[in-house]
Amino acid sequence: MPNQKRRKDVRNIAIIAHVDHGKTTLVDALLKQTGAYHFKDGEATIMDSNPIEKERGITIFSKNASLKYKDIQINIVDTPGHADFGSEVERILRMVDGVLLLVDAFEGPMPQTKFVLRKSLELHLKPILVVNKIDRPQARPHEVVDLTFDLFCELNATDEQLDFPIVFASAKDGTATFDPADKPRDMKPLLETMIHRVLPPVADPAEPFQMLVTMLDYDSYIGRISIGRIVHGCVKVGETIALVKRNGDVKRGRVTKILKYQGLRRIEAESGEAGDILSIAGIDEVKVGETLAAAQNPVALKTIKIDEPTISMNFSHNTSPFAGKDGGRFLTSRHLRDRLQHEAMMNVGIKVEEVEGRESFKVSGRGELHLSILIETMRREGYEMEVSRPQVILKTMGDEVLEPVEEVFIEVDPGYQGAVIQALGNRQAELRSMQVSAIGTIRLEFLAASRALIGFRGEFLTMTRGTGVMYQNFYKYQKYKGALPHRQLGVMISQQEGPAVAYALWGLQDRGEIFIRPGEDLYEGMIIGASNKGNDLVVNAQREKKLTNIRAAGSDEAIQLIPVRDITLEFALEFIEDDELVEVTPKHIRLRKKDRNEHARRQANKRRLAA
The missing domain is CATH 2.40.30.10 (Translation factors)
Incomplete structure (x- = not known):
């Protein structure tokens, strides 16, 4: 529109990138260059201010920063790279007039880049391509530019969007250049590109607020x-x-x-x-x-479309015998209700509903990671709770039941692709493409039902000896795919309350993987390990060796325990079945059966089979 007024002394820019491609480090370098922030000794990635962000090395919450260059104020927003935080990305991109697309000079454009870039192109934002980490060994900046151009074409970018400026940078060194062959000295080439290629915001101060x-x-x-x-x-x-x-x-x-x-x-x-x-x-x-x-002219602007939740879990207050013994300060369902309602108010991607007839709450979000970050945040704040297995949210259109389907991007070393294809094939996933990357790894792309992927990440890491990389994005709702295979393992369940004994665990470790250490307090119904057989076993982990007055050389075997698995929140949520819960406290994450009593579990199982 020719009559649009623009404010020349401001630029509003978002940074979008794949996880770990260095966008937070780049913001730090820009703040240093312009003197907007004075770093303390040893301080890094100041934009990742949340403790969970620092531990995981990812951006979860959008944050704003501001710097001045040549009397122009540049407002920068650091956006999440994970698809689970799509609601954050969606909102942030509505505040800006341009985006810095950050791509690793070695890895090239990756799946999460595609997710955030698609959102920005749909909003007609013009990108600036920043090829970061040009100081890396085996960096291939020009090839990465070609791959990024192909990605733009795949996402139906306009001719104007395809004419993007390119800056090569090393955020770690705080340098940028227009030609990787040159020796860069500072971030000025990037700052100049930002003020010349990002449009000033449309702004008319004379109109009503x-x-x-x-x-x-x-x-x-x-x-x-x-x-x-x-x-x-x-x-x-x-x-x-x-x-x-x-x-x-x-x-x-x-x-x-x-x-x-x-x-x-x-x-x-x-x-x-x-x-x-x-x-x-x-x-x-x-x-x-x-x-x-x-007040005199209350006219609404076009509202924001928020991605719908695809996964839900039930949260309830901790009912285990150890409730309140692990340093938790907020133990009641009232505390839980207030905290979840506050979260739903602040985080538009979360939806909270009370479960009728029970003191529990159905919490819906964009994915397992989205909800696990909420649980981790709450446990650090002093909340104790029990959470159920994640469930996908189904839709009904006419006579058809629809379920959420995700794009799954996998990168593995040669030799592992066969096992991955077979495992996902058993989960009714559809292989869309397979290609060899520039660094020799195999890149696979699948379409799979969201519920088929619950619990797959741990199996995938075991299958690839911890070397595989897996990303997933919500694709769309498709026709319900029918029954899928369940967890193959049973569990070992503690028979009684008391501390675990090394002798008893030594006798149990042949039956499966153990999750607890000697001396750890147990209660009836607590899951202490996985059983190799498909059925659940009720075991006595407090059994001690009988003492006798007969001694013989070599008759006593030395007790050697296999190292136990550390129970992380992600593993716990992926591992449990529908009749199990994860108990979350500030100090511990435990697994347990919903019905702690063995007789009650048998009765519930009979009722389920009869139904």
């Missing part, structure tokens, strides 16, 4: 905080504005605080104008996707 709420934050002192980009007009502290709800209702509130970004810090400001990305406090009932507007 409008802002789409794309994220929420919460502060115990100032309440709910709305984060977004002002599309039109201006806003000041103390001003009365309107909140336009999704259903068209209009509510009014007063702006108590405005916060802008300076480097990584949020600083208070008196006002904001069109083109700014900022935070507004004072509007308490706001939700993601709703519009803040001028």
